[in-house]
Amino acid sequence: MRGRVTLSILATLIILTQLTSAVNIGVSPANVEFKDVLRSGYAERPITITIDSEIETQIEIETYGNTSEWINFTSETLKVSKGKPLQIMVSVSPPYDVPNGNYTGFLRIKSSKLGASQEGHATGLIIPMLAVEIKTQVTDQEILECQASNFKISNAEEGDDVIITLDIENQGNIRISPKTTLDIWDQSSTTLIAQKEFYPTQIIPTQKDQFVFKLSSSDLELGQYWVDISVPDCYSSDTLTFDILEEGALYAAGVLQKIIIEPWSDINEIVSIAANFKNTGEKPLDAKFMGKITYQNKIIQLIESDESLFIPTGEQDNFQFYFTPQKAGKYIISGRVFYDNKRTYEQSAILNIRPGNAFASTLKTISYIFLIIIIGILLYKIRKERRSYFNLKSRK
């Protein structure tokens, strides 16, 4: 009897558990705000829909509220499950005749009905829904603002194109196609070899795209080149280097990572300077460091490694130098590493020399002289004593 009761309770619990469903959906962020959107303009932002259930659940999306006709999203019906978050792009496009101001609409995200109706009962099935508030500020002021980043350039074998990539993000509210300029310099960065201009396809507001430009290498000889790449409208620029390689050649590359120096020292104190170089290419390198020390905009010393350092692939090493500053003030140590007919980007470091204490310095010099005199006297006395000792001995 007791067993039958236990079994009945267990069965009831199982049925209740099955009937009481609890799949939880979430959306992140909980609200979206678009600022400074032009009439007939555009702005977008991704939102992420997540769920805690392993079971693939159907999601329905609809717009609601005053601005529901302006709000767009990438898909109406989607499926989401645990560990597979869904990212959809939400965008707004205010109509051409809407006045300036702040507007609010909602994006309603609904999951499918939870649970099932029970035979003979009145059952209310719950449909979880999330209402993401979409605030839009409409303006008539055009804003041109962008950011170019992640500039990259590839090496190319003779005859192949050099590939340049960069990311441009439109942070304003008008479509842009910002001019991208390339100044190509020789290995010593002294002779301008060529100038090129590229225009990317139009980027709509709030979007970020990657652009790829091809530069023909037919006019370029084998060797290393430097490129000043600039996107003036975005106030972004960078300096890159690339190689035109022989077909099948192993690529030589290295990075002067940093010039290591203690930032503060004293007059006449020997200062250690280390230039850390890393071989990032495909073959071992013989590398030399060449640099200079400047003081008050004048070169006061050239620094150059006597012998090349052998640096295997993937390894790094230090070029070691010493310098004795004679005057107080700021010194700039700069230089490049030369390897395989190539050169690295220039690196620099600052050395500050404290003003010396004149009295202490004089006292130090006097002490040295005094000590040397004492040593001289002692040596003279020892020699004299020895001589008289040997004279005495020879007389005996």
Place this chain on the structure above:
Amino acid sequence: MKTTFLILLLATSFTFPLASAAHWVAGYVENALDSTSPNDRTVRLWNPSNSQEIFGTIGPSGPSATSNVYMIDCETLTTPCQVGDKLNLTITNDASGYTPKNIVKMTVTGAGYDIAPNLTINTPPTFINLTIEDALSSPPNEIDLTPAITTPATCSGIIEDYEGATSILSIDARFFSSSSSFGSTDDNNNHYTNSSCEINTSYGTSIQAAISCTFEIEYYAEADTWQCQFNTTDNYSSSTMTSDMTSINTLLALGADSPIDFGTLYPKKVSPEITSQVTNYGNVKINLTLNGYGQTQNDDTSMSCGAKNISIDYMKYNLISSNSSNLTLTQFEAIYENLTSSPKTTIFNLNSRQSDISNDATNNTYWRVYVPQDISSACTGNIVFGATQS
């Protein structure tokens, strides 16, 4: 350099004994592997037999007046050193991270001075790259949480140690919001710790290692700017702190038990009150938006019962208090609010979970339905439980 130092030391040893009873212990301290000089650091000399100690400065600002060299007069120990005493020397720790690599031992001799073996300093590990991301790398520097469960967020980066990648002993990683700090205790709302990060020493060169620390972030973690901070220690006890910032986005999420089962209904009767618990499974305060329909949206019904329907006005809720006693239709209409066909937002102010121990982000809603005279068979309706950020 060394010659000057030796002349100086000889001169000092020859002359000073005439005027004082100094016994100099001198030694050389090598630069760290990244070329950092030990000048101005302090050397500790101690006699292990009586624990007495004295200190000296390395480099030009010390008695040696020479880079990388220190001189300490062991006669200035409380119990002056004597011939045959065994003394220890090391470099004291400071905040730079360049810790001592060794302790050297020497014996006091009858000579005017003694040269101790070389001391060395350790180069602390350095990070060359650190990022924190969840499974979605776009948009960058944003973490989106998952309702009711945890979301993994991984801090990863490359570390370099001149002493060799294998000398990296441990990495203590913390992930915390701007309302917390590195040293705070763990709290799922704002502070997480991971002391068992992966260190992959086979990555890159012999001095590089790839590190990866994953944090399981609870759904109710604060929407805020967060910092992932690493404290790396190598086998010479050098530690380096580095960090990267990200932000955790707001999460709007709602859980509600389904279905609401009113049981068997009788015509011209108000059903018993049924409780449906609502849970905030996000990290922002929420309000409720409710509406309902029988078969299709905006059909002005709350339930479909075969060929008949129950009007939307007869399905009612109370979001504040329970009234479990039997009610007449008039009482029912006075105490409960109408469910509507179009969504209606009600102030609910259900806060996100604050306690790590129990879920305090729940609230009850109370439901009843009135059955008109001509309804007899089983009924099914749909209630849309919506959440909006309050």
